[in-house]
Amino acid sequence: MAQPHEVEVLWGRLGPPALKDAYGTVGIPVILNAAPKAYDVVLCNSILTGSLVRRCADQCPVVWWIHEPRFGADMVRRGPDLPAAFTAATRIVFPTRWQATDIYSEWLAHENWVVVDNGVNVDLTPQLRPADLPPGCFTILQLGGVERRKGADVTLEAVRRLADPRVHLVYVGPRHPNFMPELTAEEAARIRFAGPKPETQVAAYLQHCDALSCPTRDDLVNLAILEALQSGLPVAASSFGAIPGTIRHDWNGLLSPVGDATALAANLARLRDDPALRRRLAINGQETHRERHTVARQRDALLTILEEASATARR
Structure with a gap:
């Protein structure tokens, strides 16, 4: 996604150091503070960022990417600020329709959500058999x-x-x-x-x-x-x-x-x-x-959503 756009990652306190280093390896800046008004769109990743969705929504378009299944709904019920984030978000992205219809439906006040299938890209280069896998079994x-x-x-x-x-x-x-x-x-x-x-x-x-x-x-x-x-x-x-x-x-x-x-x-x-x-x-x-479920399909779909959300602020 960083190829045609300028991307920065706001680092959270729970982020694993290895992932932080991985962003740096591919040239994506990792920052500790950000002013939402400086961006065309903010992508908030995980139900844990619901409070950030609310804080950013008054300053720029916000896309909220929610991965969590049922335990995420339990977190919403325990977090007094989280229900309002569903209305504040410009767009909500779920990896499955089931989340919208069965898990988070009570907080979806309007049709501001969309489904984007998760994608993966495993390295298919032939690898040696792991030593703990005995042959013939x-x-x-x-x-x-x-x-x-x-x-x-x-x-x-x-x-x-x-x-x-x-x-x-x-x-x-x-x-x-x-x-x-x-x-x-x-x-x-x-x-x-x-x-x-x-x-x-x-x-x-x-x-x-x-x-x-x-x-x-x-x-x-x-x-x-x-x-x-x-x-x-x-x-x-x-x-x-x-x-x-x-x-x-x-x-x-x-x-x-x-x-x-x-x-x-x-x-x-x-x-x-x-x-x-x-x-x-x-x-x-x-x-x-x-x-x-390819990474390319997921990337293209997310880019379209981010660009559309950004366009809403320019209308």
């Missing part, structure tokens, strides 16, 4: 925060129900204290917590695992699902929220009810036992990514 990947909200416990229970020593499970992502299961010695040999990894290593897991498990209890069509689709990794996900709008059961992935470890185990068993099914889901998943 069916390896399930769960990618992202390793916590109960993401269904980490449901995946573990599903793998236990499979009771197959050839099935391995690797969690890649930061581990939350609410998921610290006790593993038997046999389980510890084939269930691993790899921790957070840099993008190149994440790409390696996406390339060399056999299936992605994503039985989330509260999420959008999360980036792990989209990265798996682009990488050609078959997806077994929960049918939560907006996920069925992207994952069509038996076409580009397999769906199971939220919290249903038995149904997830059955889907994972299908993927384990049917290489032709895995190939078909992978091909259709890559088509879904090309049609809806």
Whole structure:
């Protein structure tokens, strides 16, 4: 987005240092203070910036980009300033229609919202097989925060129900204290917590695992699902929220009810036992990514919204 426009990033106190450095690497200035009147448009990222939306709205057009699923609505109810931000924003961007119709509808006073699908761009350069993925096994990947909200416990229970020593499970992502299961010695040999990894290593897991498990209890069509689709990794996900709008059961992935470890185990068993099914889901998943979830599509849609919002101030 910075190529045709002048972009600056206002850094928040919760921003990770590595991301701050990444902006600098590509030549995007990171600043600590900003005067909204100096800009054509302000893009506020996340429900956490609702107070900033209100402060900026009187000075320039504001586009509010809201990623959070249900827990975001809980934050709005606890934050006395947040409901008014929905009216103050020039435009609200949701990654899914489900957020507007099911999650935040009580605060959407007028039609100032639009849906822009999230996009991802995984590096598909062939990567070496991660050392913790033994050959000759069916390896399930769960990618992202390793916590109960993401269904980490449901995946573990599903793998236990499979009771197959050839099935391995690797969690890649930061581990939350609410998921610290006790593993038997046999389980510890084939269930691993790899921790957070840099993008190149994440790409390696996406390339060399056999299936992605994503039985989330509260999420959008999360980036792990989209990265798996682009990488050609078959997806077994929960049918939560907006996920069925992207994952069509038996076409580009397999769906199971939220919290249903038995149904997830059955889907994972299908993927384990049917290489032709895995190939078909992978091909259709890559088509879904090309049609809806590329970074270029997301960028172009956001640029259009920002330019339209900016134009409202010049009329």
